[in-house]
Amino acid sequence: MIQGLGTSSILAGAVIAVLWKASGKTFDNLSLIHAVLHLEQMLTTGGGWQDQVGGLMPALNIGRSEGKLPLKVTVSPIQVSKETQQTFDDHFVLVYTGKTRLARNLLQDVIRNWYGRLPQIVTNCQNLKENAEVCAKAFQEGNFEKVGDCMNIYWTQKKVMAPGCEPQLVRRMMDALLPHVYGQALAGAGGGGFMYILTKESGAVQRVKDILAGVEGTENITVHSVSLDQTGLEVTVEDDVEES
Incomplete structure (x- = not known):
């Protein structure tokens, strides 16, 4: 595992995307970001959402979320x-x-x-x-x-x-x-x-x-x-x- 570069979140995103694609589901990268966040909590790895924003989205972006539940991430291209x-x-x-x-x-x-x-x-x-x-x-x-x-x-x-x-x-x-x-x-x-x-x-x-x-x-x-x-x-x- 390449430590510090968000590869666990990127791998999780890739696996979920393939499974969704194979099962005929439609999705976007924002859906993946939230799905990976959920998966990371299930695995008790303690990950957040910043790795998915950085690794699944193209080019430069800034992610934001309000301090309330349910957590909702928004992504804005720079x-x-x-x-x-x-x-x-x-x-x-x-x-x-x-x-x-x-x-x-x-x-x-x-x-x-x-x-x-x-x-x-x-x-x-x-x-x-x-x-x-x-x-x-x-x-x-x-x-x-x-x-x-x-x-x-x-x-x-x-x-x-x-x-x-x-x-x-x-x-x-x-x-x-x-x-x-x-x-x-x-x-x-x-x-x-x-x-x-x-x-x-x-x-x-x-x-x-x-x-x-x-x-x-x-x-x-x-x-x-x-x-x-x-x-x-x-x-x-x-x-x-x-x-x-």
């Missing part, structure tokens, strides 16, 4: 130019930290902190929401320095929600990369898995590899270039091929 999309692809890098973790353990701490209703936690949740809106606007404007600022703020906020989500190795990696990036954070629940960075230099995969090679404990890391998926989840049915 309109950006093709130039902005290409620039993002050229500057966005994924780094596998080589450190595994179990997301459920970290998420349980987050839920306990929220149930405690400590003022610091409640305020932090509001700040998380506001930062997401600022980040969406920065994408629309093609302001990647501001996007990077939002990433850094988000990582600080995540550490408030889940103390211990930043291993010492990750801190050393981030410190080494700091002069070369606009922003960086661990994906998913944190604690390991993948780190994503927005570099100041385009096409910086090799540069990132060289920098991290000088950090103690990074023997198992891998560095990857990525690009925005413009399609989202699609289910196709192939016609049976007669044997010759």
Whole structure:
């Protein structure tokens, strides 16, 4: 499993989509988002809906839900130019930290902190929401320095929600990369898995590899270039091929 990239939710969405398609049901990605949320709770994995929004929908989006039950997720596309999309692809890098973790353990701490209703936690949740809106606007404007600022703020906020989500190795990696990036954070629940960075230099995969090679404990890391998926989840049915 690719930790931190929402693959459990994406896999669940793909399985449900295939089953619905095979049974003749009609559906859209918004239905899938809610179905996966329900499935994650049944499996006690503690997942939310953000992974489905990010992994099942095409391009850039922002998801929202009101603080009431039943929970209803809405998804709004973030309109950006093709130039902005290409620039993002050229500057966005994924780094596998080589450190595994179990997301459920970290998420349980987050839920306990929220149930405690400590003022610091409640305020932090509001700040998380506001930062997401600022980040969406920065994408629309093609302001990647501001996007990077939002990433850094988000990582600080995540550490408030889940103390211990930043291993010492990750801190050393981030410190080494700091002069070369606009922003960086661990994906998913944190604690390991993948780190994503927005570099100041385009096409910086090799540069990132060289920098991290000088950090103690990074023997198992891998560095990857990525690009925005413009399609989202699609289910196709192939016609049976007669044997010759």
